[in-house]
Amino acid sequence: MVAWAWPSGYAHGWALNPELLSWRYQIRDFGDITAARPENLPNPEDNLKYLHEISATCQHVCDQVKGVLDAGELPVVPRW
Numbered sequence: 001m002v003a004w005a006w007p008s009g010y011a012h013g014w015a016l017n018p019e020l021l022s023w024r025y026q027i028r029d030f031g032d033i034t035a036a037r038p039e040n041l042p043n044p045e046d047n048l049k050y051l052h053e054i055s056a057t058c059q060h061v062c063d064q065v066k067g068v069l070d071a072g073e074l075p076v077v078p079r080w
Contacts, residue, residue: 025074033061033077 036056042049061077068075 028073030064030068033064035056036060 036053037051037071048062065077
């Protein structure tokens with residue numbers, strides 16, 4: 001089984017590679033990958049404006065990928 005997660009805003013199905021489909025794997029769609037949103041606007045002079053949001057989003061994706069691997073499946077996360 002191939003587990004598939006989509007970057008937020010992508011139309012589901014458009015990025016599936018025809019070669020991947022030809023392998024006849026069962027594909028399970030986990031839906032959009034959502035990014036954490038800032039609670040407040042950052043200070044424009046800060047160098048690490050969105051560090052917390054980026055870190056939270058990466059941790060969320062990491063947790064999802066680990067769950068898929070633990071289930072013995074192949075995670076596929078397209079680049080965006």
